[in-house]
Amino acid sequence: MSNREISGDGTLLTVSIPMAIRKRGSRKVVVSPAGTEPWVMPRPRIDNTLLRALVQAFHWQHKLESGQHGTISELAAAEKLDRSFVCHMLRLTLLAPDLVEAILDGRQPPNMQLQPPVRGFPVEWERQRTNGCWL
Structure with a gap:
């Protein structure tokens, strides 16, 4: 009061x-x-694994778009990785911009992990937010 x-x-x-x-x-x-309960500002929770994968995916996308590598197969060979792994990781570039920003800021949902998005998620941004594809 x-x-x-x-x-x-x-x-x-x-x-x-x-x-x-x-x-x-x-x-x-x-x-x-x-x-009553104390008010505490939520602390960011940077998921280094998810963050590294996201940065790597956008880096690879840049290499493809700039013509450094003509195909995903060439990129995978240059990185000495399996082509299917590179394909799965490149899917992270299809995440909605606000979800990418949340990952970069450490504000992603607490149960968001790398495995489910890599396995597959909807490409429509609205469905990514509401579908609970990894939540």
């Missing part, structure tokens, strides 16, 4: 909200009144 005070001349409003700042480990959290 907050307290409000208006100055005598009506030009100043003071609002007091009871709260406390507590240290939890190396972070500080705001503890709301009446012992």
Whole structure:
């Protein structure tokens, strides 16, 4: 519950909200009144495996588009990888831009992992968001 005070001349409003700042480990959290749950800003969870795969896929796509390699088979041979692996990884370039951004920022859903997207997912961005293809 907050307290409000208006100055005598009506030009100043003071609002007091009871709260406390507590240290939890190396972070500080705001503890709301009446012992309710503390509010904590969610920390980014960078998935290095997923991030590396995404960066690699876009790098390979650039190599193909720039003409460095004419085909996926040539790219796979140059990288000394199996062609089907390269194909699966290149599918990551079809992710919706907001999902790519979420991965880069570490804001991807907690249960998003590399395996399901590599195995296959819808190419339509809206279906990627709503279909739960890896959620």
